[in-house]
Amino acid sequence: MHHGDIAGTTVQGPSPLGEHLRTPALRSAMLVQQEALHAAREFLRDHGFVELLPPLMGPVTDPGARGAKPIDVDYYGHPYKLMTSAYLYKQVSLRGFERLFFIAPNVRIEPPETATTGRHLVEFHQIDVEIAGASREEAMETASGLLKHVVTRVCERVPGVLRDLGREPGFFAELLASPFGVLTHAEAVARLRDQGHPQSPDAEIDWVGERTLSEQTARPFFITDYPKGSRGFYDRENAHEPGTLRNFDLIAHGGYGELVSGSERESDYATMIARMRESAENPAKYDWYLRNVKDGIPFGSGFGMGVERLVRFLTGLDAVWKVSAYPKLPGVVAP
Amino acid sequence: MTALRAAGFPEREVRARARRGAAEAFPAADAYGTELFGGAPETAGDELDRTRIVPPVFMPRRLEKLIELGREPMPDDVDLSTEIGGLRSALPVYLSAFGSTRAGSGDLSVAASRQAARLGIPMVIGENMVPVHGYRRTGAPSPLLARIRAYAEAGDGGTGGIVVQQSTEDADSEVWNLVYSDPASQELLHSGRLGFELKIGQGAKPGLGGMTVLDAEEAARAARAFAVQDVFGADAGRYLRSATPGTFTEEIVRQQVRFMRNNYPRARVWVKLPPGRDVAAAARTAWRAGADAVTVDGAEGGTGWAPRAFLDQVGLPLAECLRRIGEPEGCLLASGRMWEGTRVVRALALGARAAGLGRAALLAVDEDPGHGLVRLAECLAAEVRLIVSALGKYDVAALSAEDVWRPDAPERVPGRVPETIGERP
Numbered sequence: 001m002h003h004g005d006i007a008g009t010t011v012q013g014p015s016p017l018g019e020h021l022r023t024p025a026l027r028s029a030m031l032v033q034q035e036a037l038h039a040a041r042e043f044l045r046d047h048g049f050v051e052l053l054p055p056l057m058g059p060v061t062d063p064g065a066r067g068a069k070p071i072d073v074d075y076y077g078h079p080y081k082l083m084t085s086a087y088l089y090k091q092v093s094l095r096g097f098e099r100l101f102f103i104a105p106n107v108r109i110e111p112p113e114t115a116t117t118g119r120h121l122v123e124f125h126q127i128d129v130e131i132a133g134a135s136r137e138e139a140m141e142t143a144s145g146l147l148k149h150v151v152t153r154v155c156e157r158v159p160g161v162l163r164d165l166g167r168e169p170g171f172f173a174e175l176l177a178s179p180f181g182v183l184t185h186a187e188a189v190a191r192l193r194d195q196g197h198p199q200s201p202d203a204e205i206d207w208v209g210e211r212t213l214s215e216q217t218a219r220p221f222f223i224t225d226y227p228k229g230s231r232g233f234y235d236r237e238n239a240h241e242p243g244t245l246r247n248f249d250l251i252a253h254g255g256y257g258e259l260v261s262g263s264e265r266e267s268d269y270a271t272m273i274a275r276m277r278e279s280a281e282n283p284a285k286y287d288w289y290l291r292n293v294k295d296g297i298p299f300g301s302g303f304g305m306g307v308e309r310l311v312r313f314l315t316g317l318d319a320v321w322k323v324s325a326y327p328k329l330p331g332v333v334a335p
Numbered sequence: 336m337t338a339l340r341a342a343g344f345p346e347r348e349v350r351a352r353a354r355r356g357a358a359e360a361f362p363a364a365d366a367y368g369t370e371l372f373g374g375a376p377e378t379a380g381d382e383l384d385r386t387r388i389v390p391p392v393f394m395p396r397r398l399e400k401l402i403e404l405g406r407e408p409m410p411d412d413v414d415l416s417t418e419i420g421g422l423r424s425a426l427p428v429y430l431s432a433f434g435s436t437r438a439g440s441g442d443l444s445v446a447a448s449r450q451a452a453r454l455g456i457p458m459v460i461g462e463n464m465v466p467v468h469g470y471r472r473t474g475a476p477s478p479l480l481a482r483i484r485a486y487a488e489a490g491d492g493g494t495g496g497i498v499v500q501q502s503t504e505d506a507d508s509e510v511w512n513l514v515y516s517d518p519a520s521q522e523l524l525h526s527g528r529l530g531f532e533l534k535i536g537q538g539a540k541p542g543l544g545g546m547t548v549l550d551a552e553e554a555a556r557a558a559r560a561f562a563v564q565d566v567f568g569a570d571a572g573r574y575l576r577s578a579t580p581g582t583f584t585e586e587i588v589r590q591q592v593r594f595m596r597n598n599y600p601r602a603r604v605w606v607k608l609p610p611g612r613d614v615a616a617a618a619r620t621a622w623r624a625g626a627d628a629v630t631v632d633g634a635e636g637g638t639g640w641a642p643r644a645f646l647d648q649v650g651l652p653l654a655e656c657l658r659r660i661g662e663p664e665g666c667l668l669a670s671g672r673m674w675e676g677t678r679v680v681r682a683l684a685l686g687a688r689a690a691g692l693g694r695a696a697l698l699a700v701d702e703d704p705g706h707g708l709v710r711l712a713e714c715l716a717a718e719v720r721l722i723v724s725a726l727g728k729y730d731v732a733a734l735s736a737e738d739v740w741r742p743d744a745p746e747r748v749p750g751r752v753p754e755t756i757g758e759r760p
Contacts, residue, residue: 068516202625331521
């Protein structure tokens with residue numbers, strides 16, 4: 001079914017839910033997703049991680065979502081939010097768990113314009129990983145190891161499903177054969193500008209820019225060192241290069257774009273308060289979290305890997321709604 | 336007309352303009368031939384009002400216009416359209432934020448929105464609307480949505496635009512996220528007519544946050560998000576609600592502007608400054624971080640409620656703010672006691688791209704909710720055309736410091752006194 005004019009472009013959206021659930025492509029995608037989640041748990045457990053089940057709501061939620069709005073809920077008369085991501089809980093959990101992960105549902109009222117990216121859903125899931133004592137580089141190592149393991153296992157366990165979807169094993173050959181490259185944000189900006197794309201040097205790589213870079217490579221790569229102002233207050237600022245953050249995105253090849261976002265975490269109380277102000281936040285509303293920061297959260301790093309984006313990449317389907325059983329496109333009210 | 340009053344403001348004149356429009360730019364027609372006119376030697380008012388508009392004798396730009404038109408140019412040939420903080424505007428004025436006071440968030444503000452849209456000028460919607468009044472609610476639409484809708488319905492879809500402020504308390508309510516992700520805002524976004532304004536402060540009470548007076552029921556509701564104090568005595572049944580002013584440093588301003596550009600890539604980014612002593616550094620920081628417009632609100636400004644100590648005693652006058660900023664690095668907007676053409680022209684000559692109408696707009700719609708603001712603006716536009724053409728210019732963007740004389744800071748005219756002689760004794 002077509003959804004009229006979203007963000008100035010006609011977006012091909014899902015059929016009514018009953019029909020969507022019966023499509024063969026969705027069935028194949030769910031088989032791939034099941035193997036991907038199984039492989040992710042396998043990898044993380046083998047590396048000493050403990051799986052926790054994430055909270056669904058709280059007095060505040062992760063603010064680091066560009067232009068998206070959390071859903072308000074009435075919790076015994078208190079205005080609570082559904083989790084846009086359980087990041088705050090994940091970091092605080094380092095107090096009791098040195099290596100932990102969630103497979104977490106998230107909900108974000110995304111700006112309708114993101115319906116055209118093929119990568120945004122209002123309801124989605126993340127494999128949320130947090131590691132005490134780890135540097136950014138160790139978190140990047142974990143993220144690439146996780147992706148390689150998932151790709152390997154999915155190719156081994158459901159080769160026929162991938163073939164039916166038109167996904168050739170050769171697509172993953174370079175991913176499995178060599179380590180992922182690393183570009184700094186400044187290098188990514190320069191590369192895009194050289195190609196005539198007007199990428200802002202102090203903002204996120206925009207959707208078009210990300211897609212462009214993703215299409216020009218044969219294996220995933222990292223973008224590191226995003227500028228302050230493009231990310232939330234918890235990505236740690238580089239003490240040696242003020243203005244840049246100790247963070248990273250993992251960008252898939254083939255035009256599939258960002259799969260993972262992560263960073264070294266800020267855990268210093270005073271720095272965090274100043275960073276909250278820099279991102280237009282009111283520290284008072286983070287009261288419970290800041291009390292934990294004040295008491296001392298272990299230094300660490302972590303990341304979130306988008307489940308639907310991962311499955312879209314594995315299956316080669318062109319939009320995340322095709323790999324969600326119950327898709328809700330930005331700007332479209334769906335059951 | 337309601338009980339709205341604006342002591343300390345030329346209320347009578349504004350109301351007259353709201354009734355009679357451009358006719359008020361001139362003395363009454365029946366006085367012609369029976370009364371003698373001529374300026375008083377001293378003009379009352381602040382430094383900006385004392386600054387005189389000084390047309391030259393030689394007018395090379397008028398010659399250019401004469402050649403372009405093939406006839407002598409007239410005031411109607413002055414182009415008043417301009418670009419204000421990334422938005423196209425039919426006039427070098429915009430509607431300032433009214434704040435969440437009772438005067439500024441009721442029917443009057445909806446009437447003002449509709450008329451601003453008809454005029455094709457941008458409109459700023461003030462802070463604290465959502466924490467105080469909500470966004471979506473059952474029954475009548477919230478004041479914020481009502482204003483957005485009124486503007487969208489009355490506009491031509493091309494000129495003007497809506498700029499929504501967010502304060503520290505608004506950040507809790509995520510006003511920008513609400514508006515940016517709302518399907519109701521998409522038409523504005525697609526036509527490039529939605530902006531967000533980071534409110535760092537305001538003219539009427541620099542260093543303080545927004546203040547309103549609430550009854551007991553409203554106060555109980557507001558107490559969750561704001562400081563609510565019983566300053567009027569136990570029997571008054573009225574309470575003072577204060578918003579926090581928010582904490583800003585150079586780095587916080589720089590990063591907040593970048594954060595706005597990053598998170599709302601299709602919205603314009605405006606920054607509103609109080610008349611602080613470091614206003615020039617703050618404006619520069621905002622422009623260099625990528626702000627589309629910086630508004631400086633002189634200490635004369637404000638529609639809102641403020642402590643008496645702040646009304647006359649605190650903050651730099653607009654003229655001094657403009658002097659400190661000097662040649663602006665980006666789009667500069669000025670507000671504070673704006674209601675007629677000469678003050679607007681002076682502000683433009685001293686660096687501003689446009690002037691904000693606050694109290695004058697509220698009084699005008701109070702006088703006539705259907706047409707008051709349109710008539711006030713028509714009168715203002717007529718005056719600006721007369722003055723700009725008298726200066727031998729035909730585009731408001733061409734106004735510059737040469738067009739005014741500041742008696743409080745007289746400039747030496749170059750060449751009049753040979754440099755080797757130095758200053759006269």
